[in-house]
Amino acid sequence: MGDLDGRVALVTGSSRGIGRAIALELARRGADIVVTARTETPRDDLPGTIHQTAEEVRALGRRAAALRADLSVASDIESLAKRAIDEMGHIDVLVNNAADIGLAMYDTFWDMSAENWLRQIQINLNAPFLLCKAIAPHMRERSGGVIVNVSSGYGRSEIEQMPGGQGSPGVAYGASKAGLDRMTVGLAKELRPFGVCVVSVDPGFTLSEHCETLASAGGIDPQWAHPMAVPAGIVADVVCDPDPMARSGEVLDAPGAVPEP
Helix, strand or coil, X not given: CCCCCCCEEEEECCCCHHHHHHHHXXXXXXXXXXEXXXXXXXXXXXXXXXXXXXXXXHHCCCCEEEEECCCCCHHHHHHHXXXXXXXXXXXXXXXXXXXXXXXXXXXXXXXXXXXXXXXXXXXHHHHHHHHHHHXXXXXXXXXXXXXXXXXXXXXXXXXXEXXXXXXXCCHHHHHHHHHXXXXXXXXXXXXXXXXXXXXXXXXXXXXXXXXXXXXXXXXXXXXXXXXXXXXXXXXXXHHHXXXXXXXXXXXXXXXXXXXXX
């Protein structure tokens, strides 16, 4: 039995990347997992599907539900929360990991279309809000829960230069992540009386499947990236904390939170 035995976690964007790493780490620690993303069939350019991640969770001896959802569609978000609770019985942990990642996030203000701006804000900020809105009442009824918002250092400062290449993405990505951090602080205050912990985790420069494509486009050397196990471990540590409320409202820096050897 693990630390999270009997608890259920919903992890968005968990067909691949940091989301998949978080889902598997929570499963290793005993949680059952709702795997959700858009990808149901393999893609030519990127590995991973929701069904593959779900099978990996089951191989660890945990229950898994693979539920497709497009977080750019509000009705999908509401349906996702209902289907997850109906299928798994309850949700104890919500990890808002999904983000709109791609070369369009590097568009300058001059080049950025209104559609690009709205899509990044919808997926990176509005969707986490709507999922919290759908699942927090369920957590309140169960007298507790943990919500983790996967953020970014770009939401707090403009990074002029990454090792070997350019700095921050365009204005939409940073604005959406800044909003996510501020939402975390406000939600933590409002949900504290109901025993619901809310934190943000900045994963730092992480070697995900997207990393090499985006890094090469920006001329950034991916050797500076750390493994996905780093942010996955910090998220799992927060969820497993005997007193997660002590950290509620914090914005955690995953690399900085790793203890010195």
